[in-house]
Amino acid sequence: MTTLFDRIWDAHVVAPLPGGAALVAIDRVxxxxxxxxxxxxxxxxxxxTVADPARVFAMMDHIVDTLPGRTDQTLMPGGQAFIxxxxxxxxxxxxxxFDVGDPDQGIMHVVSPELGIVLPGLTLIxxxxxxxxxxxxxxxxxxxxxxxxxxxxxxxxxxxxxxxTMRVTFTGTLAPGVTAxxxxxxxxAAHGAGGGAGHVVEFAGQAVTALDMEARMTLCNMATxxxxxxGLIAPDDVTFDWLKGRRYAPKGAHWDAARAGWRDLRSDADxxxxxxxxxxxxxxxxxxxxxxxxxxxxxxxxxVPEDATSAMLDYMALTAGAPLVGTxxxxxFIGSCTNARLSDLRRAAxxxxxxxxxxxxxAICVPGSSAVRRAAEAEGLDQVFLDAGFExxxxxxxxxxxxxxxxxxxxxRVISSTNRNFESRQGLRVKTHxxxxxxxxxxxxxxxxxxxxxxAGG
Amino acid sequence: MAxxxxxLTSIAAPLLRDNIDTDAMIPSREMKSTxxxxxxxxxxxxxxYLDAAARTPDxxxxxxxxxxxxxxxxxxxxxxxxxxxxxHAVWALAEYGIRCIIAQSFAPIFQSNCxxxxxVPVVLPPEVIAQLAGQAVEVDLAAQTVxxxxxxxxxxxxxxxxxxxLEGLDAIDLTFKHREAIAAFQTADRAKRPWVYLEQNHx
Numbered sequence: 241m242t243t244l245f246d247r248i249w250d251a252h253v254v255a256p257l258p259g260g261a262a263l264v265a266i267d268r269v270x271x272x273x274x275x276x277x278x279x280x281x282x283x284x285x286x287x288x289t290v291a292d293p294a295r296v297f298a299m300m301d302h303i304v305d306t307l308p309g310r311t312d313q314t315l316m317p318g319g320q321a322f323i324x325x326x327x328x329x330x331x332x333x334x335x336x337x338f339d340v341g342d343p344d345q346g347i348m349h350v351v352s353p354e355l356g357i358v359l360p361g362l363t364l365i366x367x368x369x370x371x372x373x374x375x376x377x378x379x380x381x382x383x384x385x386x387x388x389x390x391x392x393x394x395x396x397x398x399x400x401x402x403x404x405t406m407r408v409t410f411t412g413t414l415a416p417g418v419t420a421x422x423x424x425x426x427x428x429a430a431h432g433a434g435g436g437a438g439h440v441v442e443f444a445g446q447a448v449t450a451l452d453m454e455a456r457m458t459l460c461n462m463a464t465x466x467x468x469x470x471g472l473i474a475p476d477d478v479t480f481d482w483l484k485g486r487r488y489a490p491k492g493a494h495w496d497a498a499r500a501g502w503r504d505l506r507s508d509a510d511x512x513x514x515x516x517x518x519x520x521x522x523x524x525x526x527x528x529x530x531x532x533x534x535x536x537x538x539x540x541x542x543x544v545p546e547d548a549t550s551a552m553l554d555y556m557a558l559t560a561g562a563p564l565v566g567t568x569x570x571x572x573f574i575g576s577c578t579n580a581r582l583s584d585l586r587r588a589a590x591x592x593x594x595x596x597x598x599x600x601x602x603a604i605c606v607p608g609s610s611a612v613r614r615a616a617e618a619e620g621l622d623q624v625f626l627d628a629g630f631e632x633x634x635x636x637x638x639x640x641x642x643x644x645x646x647x648x649x650x651x652x653r654v655i656s657s658t659n660r661n662f663e664s665r666q667g668l669r670v671k672t673h674x675x676x677x678x679x680x681x682x683x684x685x686x687x688x689x690x691x692x693x694x695x696a697g698g
Numbered sequence: 699m700a701x702x703x704x705x706l707t708s709i710a711a712p713l714l715r716d717n718i719d720t721d722a723m724i725p726s727r728e729m730k731s732t733x734x735x736x737x738x739x740x741x742x743x744x745x746x747y748l749d750a751a752a753r754t755p756d757x758x759x760x761x762x763x764x765x766x767x768x769x770x771x772x773x774x775x776x777x778x779x780x781x782x783x784x785x786h787a788v789w790a791l792a793e794y795g796i797r798c799i800i801a802q803s804f805a806p807i808f809q810s811n812c813x814x815x816x817x818v819p820v821v822l823p824p825e826v827i828a829q830l831a832g833q834a835v836e837v838d839l840a841a842q843t844v845x846x847x848x849x850x851x852x853x854x855x856x857x858x859x860x861x862x863x864l865e866g867l868d869a870i871d872l873t874f875k876h877r878e879a880i881a882a883f884q885t886a887d888r889a890k891r892p893w894v895y896l897e898q899n900h901x
Contacts (some may be wrong), residue, residue: 254883255876259857263876265883267894275784277732288870294896318730325732362894369783369807385785385811386734387869395873396880401856403806433717434777434803467777467805490893498893533717551715641782644727660781662721664744 243405243507244474245440248380252363254397261401266392268295268357270348270366271335273326274302274643279367279389280329290393293334297357298326299348300340303643306606306633312340316645333393346609346635349373349577353457354611356486360475360502365392370577370659372463376456377483378475378505380440383464403469404514406439407507410447410521417693418524419587420451420458421579421657421676425527425537428466431517433535436468439515442507443473447521453482454581461578462659465534474506528564528675528689529661531556536661540564540679540691555663556671557653564689569673570652572597572684573666574630575606576640579657579677584608585616588657588681589624591695597629598687602648604631606638630684642667655683700816702866705838706798710846711760711769712831718774719781720808724790726782737790771835773827774801779808788815798837800827800844813859816866820844820853839864 254263271279276298283290290296303319304310312323323340330337338345344355349370352358360378365371367389374381384398392398410423428435441463443456451459456473463471473479480499483489490498525539531552538545543563544553553560558567574580574588585607597603605625607613613635616622622632639646640658647667648654654672657680661672673689682692728740728750739753746762748754755762761769772791778801779787788811791799798818812819818839822830826844833846839860844851855863862869873880888895 255879257858259861261856261858263873263879265880265887274729278734281732282734286870292895295894322732359893361891367783367785369781371783383783383807385783385788385807385814387785387814388810391870391873394870395876396884397873397876399858399869399873401858432777433780434805437777437803438806464807465780467780469806488896494893498891501891533719535717641721641726643729660719660721662719662781664725665721 241508241510241512243511243513244378244442244472244505245380245405247505248361248363249402251361257399261399263397264400265363265397266365267362268297268364269389269392270352270364270371271296271298271326271330271389272302272348272366272368273300273304273322275367275386277322277325277329279386279393280333281325282386283390283394284329284332288394290333290335291396296335296393297352298330298335298337299351300338300345301347302637303645304340304636306636306638308634310340310634314645316643319643319645343610346611347577347580347637349457349461350581350608350612353377354486354609356483356489359483359489359498360479361505365389365398369464370461372468372471373457373461373577375463375470375472376453376460377479378472378502380470380472382470404439406436406441406515406517407513408441408443408517408519409445410443410519411445412447412520412522413450414447414521414524417678417696418526419676419678420455422524422527423447423521424459424462424465425529425534425674426524427517427519428462428534429527429537433465433533434467436463436466439468441466441468441471443471448473449476452583453478454583457581458578462534465659475502526676526679526692528673528679530558530564530673532661532663534659534661534674538564540675540689565691567689568653569601569655569683569688571602571648571654572680573604573639573654573656573658574677574680575604575608575638576658577608578659580606580608580612582612582615584657584677585612585621588677589621591678591681591692592628592630592685593624595628595685597684601684601687603629603684604633604639606633607635610635639666641665655680655689700866703797703816703818703839703863705836706770707834707836708771709766709769710771710773710800710830710833710835711766712773713760714773714775714827714831716775717777717780720779720784720787721781723787724784729784729786734789735793737786738793741790741794765832770795771798771800771837772796773831774799775824776802778804780805783807785811788812788817792817800830802827813862814869816863818863822851822853826851
């Protein structure tokens with residue numbers, strides 16, 4: 241009768257609270273330089289301390305530059321203060337910081353799994369909505385605001401109302417060229433950007449368990465685009481094999497004991513969810529967004545819907561009924577906590593090898609972490625990207641969002657492996673189409689939105 | 699700690715789009731300070747100004763229309779506050795003067811951020827929200843009602859959120875009352891899951 245979520249939640253309830261809420265223990269808190277200083281300084285100003293700094297980690301990812309030779313200075317006006325103040329506050333609080341120039345620096349949701357900071361069965365929070373990414377390892381991981389980060393650091397807990405549960409089952413097998421990114425865009429297109437609101441979503445089914453660890457992270461990453469409280473996947477041997485030996489993962493006898501416990505982290509066969517969705521994985525095609533919400537996505541071979549709202553059509557400069565393939569683009573971006581891990585770069589590079597980005601297209605690749613960058617360079621992927629005409633960057637969130645510094649040209653059209661296509665997300669009036677790394681690579685070569693399967697097949 | 703919220707009377711300013719994201723409420727480029735203040739000017743910057751840099755108002759944007767210039771209550775559509783977890787969106791709304799948002803539904807992180815900053819998130823059906831647009835509306839949190847010409851509507855709110863908002867309570871202070879329970883939990887949990895509890899400067 242018990243769900244995976246129930247098991248994690250019940251193991252973390254410290255005390256019931258009036259009105260049906262609960263005080264829930266928080267195992268890990270992650271911070272980043274965009275809001276880390278605000279949270280830590282507010283705590284200090286209130287005369288409070290971080291209760292257990294050993295379980296808090298800070299990363300420089302959000303506004304740090306990604307150009308080689310970077311320093312604390314940023315292209316974002318005033319960005320340096322976010323970096324230096326977060327560094328000072330983290331040092332004062334005794335928090336481990338992955339600083340600019342640290343070999344383990346990178347996007348928090350890439351670095352934390354890489355280092356085994358997140359583990360199955362943990363509760364992990366960060367003031368970043370894509371914290372749900374880390375549910376891929378069987379943790380209950382979710383984004384919160386700065387006030388909640390302060391609360392968790394001061395008390396080791398959060399005051400929470402128990403979310404509802406939803407299971408999204410992807411049955412069957414994905415077709416070749418279809419990825420975890422396409423699974424999520426298909427789910428959100430079918431059930432809406434608010435479809436998961438109030439629910440912890442467990443992803444299950446044959447097509448989910450068949451995914452490798454990195455693809456599972458892509459899947460859970462966009463649970464927030466579904467407005468879910470969190471997304472998670474039951475840990476299995478894929479998870480355990482991937483985690484073993486990572487820096488902060490348990491070692492020796494602790495590893496054996498931990499893994500034995502983690503094997504129970506799953507939903508019972510007769511578990512009852514508040515809501516269930518089932519999708520035939522074989523029916524999913526490579527997806528691309530056409531509008532300014534992730535729910536405004538269609539198969540790449542499809543067309544802009546006839547009933548598209550005029551606000552979205554005006555912003556995106558598209559017409560209802562127009563095919564997506566062939567829509568000219570100005571730029572292509574491969575990066576972000578969604579799709580910038582080594583496997584993502586490998587798949588994009590396989591398509592780019594021996595090809596050139598179309599004339600006039602600005603193409604950028606930003607590895608998800610410094611470790612991903614090193615691993616990619618060790619197998620020559622950097623040269624594939626560079627030879628094709630891509631920029632090869634240092635790690636960070638980079639141009640996934642426009643913070644006032646570097647951006648794509650005003651009003652330009654960008655195909656992007658990121659997670660959000662909101663108005664002006666990647667620059668003023670920029671028209672973002674989100675898609676898989678394969679679709680981004682193929683479109684960069686074509687100079688227009690393209691179906692990567694044609695390139696791979698041809 | 700936020701101002702306690704009891705009742706509010708305001709003209710209801712309609713911003714009736716679905717999926718309004720926190721990037722729209724406070725674009726990242728408007729988050730210029732490392733603190734929590736100085737954000738009201740950047741609220742809805744992409745929609746509110748014809749020229750954001752010069753702060754030239756767009757007369758068509760709802761909050762720039764004279765009848766809504768003093769509005770402290772927003773009416774919104776479905777999934778309001780989706781996207782980034784940035785609490786700056788709520789800090790900007792609060793600093794601007796918004797105290798209550800009535801929407802068809804809220805994104806979860808945003809809803810929680812509202813409660814922590816004294817903004818009351820109220821969920822009502824779309825037909826009621828449409829009826830409230832441009833009206834003088836009274837929100838009574840204790841009674842959990844919204845009233846205007848044409849009716850009184852009840853709304854649901856979690857007990858914890860209601861208590862925090864009504865009394866303007868500081869969540870951390872409240873939780874510190876459970877210090878003993880937290881310590882007992884950690885002692886027992888450390889025995890069960892020692893690997894969760896890392897050493898300082900672990901490596």
